[in-house]
Amino acid sequence: MAQNKKMVEAITSMDEDFAKWYTDICKKADLIDYSSVKGCMVIRPYGYAIWENIQKILDDRFKALGHENVYMPMFIPESLLQKEKDHVEGFAPEVAWVTHGGSEPLTERLCVRPTSETLFCEHYANIIKSYRDLPKLYNQWCSVVRWEKTTRPFLRSREFLWQEGHTMHATADEARAETVQMLNVYADFHEKDLAIPVVKGCKTPSDKFAGAEDTYAIEALMHDGKCLQAATSHYFGDGFAKAFDITYTTKENTVAYPHQTSWGCTTRMIGGIIMTHGDDNGLVLPPAVAPIQVIIVPIAQHKEGVLEKASELCDAIKAVGIRVKMDDSDQSPGWKFAEYEMKGVPLRLEIGPRDIEANQCVLVSRYNMEKSVVSLDSIADTVKEKLTECRDGMFAKAAENRARRTYDCKSIDEINEALSKGDGFIRAMWCGDEACEDEVKAQTGVGSRCVPLEQESISDKCVCCGKPAKSLVIWGKAY
């Protein structure tokens, strides 16, 4: 390890400066580059390949549940954005406005979509006529723009990539079930595929999406103890349907408004991966989304038979559908070790002349740097098992960090005492009053993140006012 460190361009240590460590990884692992477009990022091949893997997994799940992809215009006329009152209030202050086409001023300015509820609603008004047309389960993969003041790669950028599901249902119950179903899809994806433990919860009323009746989210705890909202799912009731005059004829031949949901997740998840799993040697990728799952590093590759054997192993591993790469470049093994550690490749396979003689090779798991010597017989199966172990180990490690940084608090003092040890998930009871929410924030610096769906009572009283408590809330500092 000491040797490797000399070979990589050093990155800032996470304990020294977590924010700088984060951007160092974004750059040194070749995930992004900056450009002259302020607040936007160039997503480089290695970063984009992670996004493609995320897209593939989620898209398959969405489609398996009956969702269909569409593409809406990237512009929204100002008058259309204004149709739903809360929505326009939420978004108008942070949109980019197109005012000219070529050399001519537009008669009505257009915003670049910050989200597409309004466009979907306009379209749904055209195509929904009868109960036979419901449900409509549409999704869109695209980029959106929000004119943020302070930006950070993946976490908060003026343009980001995402998917936005927009669905219409005959009944409120059906729409509510969809909202929760999609929240569960996100949670399951994070835990199983990204190895990130999450809490499923509801946002407090002050923190809802612009125009939503209920906003659900999954919250994850990053390595530094700050919280990341990793995906959201909204229930709209029939508010937009009324604003956009979307009606359908029921089976009983009455006219009704359909009920609506929307749900989305973004390239921000890549930021979540970095800050959950990364370490001072660089990125650590969960196998499900790693562009390269296994890197083969031949040792003493000039010696007879080494490259042949390495390439034979490469073929055998590829044959079972694992993304494997052999690096037979001129660089030293030490350089290669450091390079693929920086890039977070989950598993390294080393093979040299003595290994070949002994019919074995060395496997090194990136997340804990543990070495094991394994037989070359049925190597593909062994690698597959190791990758599963990696995912499980990464999840356990992240869950441990979260447990270590989770505090049950019964008073403002207890919250401040907990925070003096470092940031984390603060679990404390709440009376449901927005004034208390604000007061906790004012006195401790942590805001309400979510009301977990799995409720527990850790006290009868609100952590702030002492009146009867309504719900357990998770509080924390947010990215």
Next chain:
Amino acid sequence: MAQNKKMVEAITSMDEDFAKWYTDICKKADLIDYSSVKGCMVIRPYGYAIWENIQKILDDRFKALGHENVYMPMFIPESLLQKEKDHVEGFAPEVAWVTHGGSEPLTERLCVRPTSETLFCEHYANIIKSYRDLPKLYNQWCSVVRWEKTTRPFLRSREFLWQEGHTMHATADEARAETVQMLNVYADFHEKDLAIPVVKGCKTPSDKFAGAEDTYAIEALMHDGKCLQAATSHYFGDGFAKAFDITYTTKENTVAYPHQTSWGCTTRMIGGIIMTHGDDNGLVLPPAVAPIQVIIVPIAQHKEGVLEKASELCDAIKAVGIRVKMDDSDQSPGWKFAEYEMKGVPLRLEIGPRDIEANQCVLVSRYNMEKSVVSLDSIADTVKEKLTECRDGMFAKAAENRARRTYDCKSIDEINEALSKGDGFIRAMWCGDEACEDEVKAQTGVGSRCVPLEQESISDKCVCCGKPAKSLVIWGKAY
């Protein structure tokens, strides 16, 4: 057939009004919808699924040739767009300008990307240092905006979806080879997968892409005799590299400019599919990109065993990787026939009680409406063969239309005589002088489409001035 016609909402016949027939198909086959965003389209699930199939096939081919996907910002600062003189002259008049972020005016306005050469160049200047960094073979799938005055779904819209490849090479030869390689990928995709015959050619100097040294394109002939430029591939030389100061250190330790290409194809190809293969009953889709390749229509589906058998066939066909759907809705078989004809499903499978008794079913190919009665034994293989036959038959039919509408002309009079029979590909010799190109256009109304790579001499003299001819050119009216 007569019976079916009554059951669909009629579309305009193609002979009566080709333009109206085209937009009728776009709407009635559920490909698009209009919105309040002028000149942009909503791509509906059925239309978008065609695009997803196109993307999948092309993306696999690009990657097999070593290309990697990236994502660049959607905005270009005005100063960056201006760096290459010809490029800004070509694009500035047709871009959308963002002037405000939220309520604040921007210090420099940003255009929404009409194409991303400038952004790729800026990034390449950051990451290309040495000959070891070359070639760079990047591609991007995204949407782009060009503020067109007159728009038509898929063919010309203010926003469209596309891919843009941007590559950098050590030598001019390598870059030229890439330009031609990608042209060949597009041509092969059109002929094999879309069943659209194309001519590979070079644009004349007056028709080159803004900033390119050479522009190659594939040209297809639509059913009405007009030409469609279906994809382009550009060789830039080192012009952009010089404008953006992109240099690399060669093996010999000198400093050199790399050589560049770009190549792209768009949702316009869906327009090409419609206008090449469609007929008065609607869309006709090539099997490779059809969202539904086979539609199973049960006949007398209330009778015992019909739905069971239909669903068994559906499973058997799905099992070999064919996109098959069974429609067991309440609608009549006649309605279903018309519906899936409108949607261009390549193959229909009808199965009823008498078929089951005889261990057979009926297959109907959409493109020529031919029926065949086939055994249920190894139905999946039979269906697979039929789909190949469909592709081949569609290609032959399109090639026949093109041959019937291709005219070899030796004088302006011959061109006008040919055009009096209808639009088409006019093949005529050219001296290479731009004045003659303009004169042909002025006297006949057809412009030069391309200089085919496969040259032939049909005369010694320029069709316009009579001086010695340099090249065979294809002329025609363009979409």
